[in-house]
Amino acid sequence: MASQASGPDGRRCIPWRLLGWGSAATLLLLPLVANAPWTLSDFIVAGAAFGIVGGLFELTVRVSDNLAYRGGVAVALLATFLLVWVNGAVGIIGNEGNPANLMFFGVIAMSLAGSVGGRFKAPGMARAMVLTAVTQELVGVVALVAGLGATEPPGPVGIQLLIGFFTFLWLLSAWLFRKASHLARETAA
Numbered sequence: 528m529a530s531q532a533s534g535p536d537g538r539r540c541i542p543w544r545l546l547g548w549g550s551a552a553t554l555l556l557l558p559l560v561a562n563a564p565w566t567l568s569d570f571i572v573a574g575a576a577f578g579i580v581g582g583l584f585e586l587t588v589r590v591s592d593n594l595a596y597r598g599g600v601a602v603a604l605l606a607t608f609l610l611v612w613v614n615g616a617v618g619i620i621g622n623e624g625n626p627a628n629l630m631f632f633g634v635i636a637m638s639l640a641g642s643v644g645g646r647f648k649a650p651g652m653a654r655a656m657v658l659t660a661v662t663q664e665l666v667g668v669v670a671l672v673a674g675l676g677a678t679e680p681p682g683p684v685g686i687q688l689l690i691g692f693f694t695f696l697w698l699l700s701a702w703l704f705r706k707a708s709h710l711a712r713e714t715a716a
Contacts, residue, residue: 544585551577576611580604595710596649599703603642603656606696607635619689620676627675630666637662638697649708656701663694 555573558565565573587600610631613619620627638659645651667690670676670683677683 593707596707599700602700621679634662649704653701653704660694660697
């Protein structure tokens with residue numbers, strides 16, 4: 528078949544890798560084509576970010592055949608990537624230079640610590656993503672109660688909407704990991 532190829536282990540696979548890495552390269556080239564005011568360091572940081580996210584997802588695909596698990600990882604990686612990207616580009620609480628935005632690195636740290644603590648197994652990952660969602664919401668509560676970013680765009684409502692969006696992503700990831708856990712138990716039984 529023209530749309531499938533054999534991998535090094537002899538299994539047939541759809542060329543998703545080419546599509547994924549090609550999409551990352553295209554996204555990386557968009558600022559150049561759009562004549563955006565990016566410096567060389569901007570391209571290096573963006574390339575490194577795409578490389579890390581893509582590499583971690585490739586690793587996931589190699590170690591798990593469970594589509595729900597892969598989906599959970601993909602959503603968690605997307606949430607992490609977007610959280611870092613938005614904070615670095617424009618900031619969530621005020622502008623990108625607002626030190627209150629550093630709280631979001633605590634959210635990412637919670638995700639990483641929970642994942643390591645759960646040994647990257649689906650049940651532990653589901654719990655880790657729920658804890659990450661709770662941490663995300665706690666940042667929102669702190670921002671609201673302390674009035675952080677209240678006088679800067681996107682304002683209190685915008686901040687809460689952005690935090691709600693990221694909370695949704697963490698909870699979607701948790702749901703996918705929970706589903707992966709159930710599928711693994713059904714397969715083992």
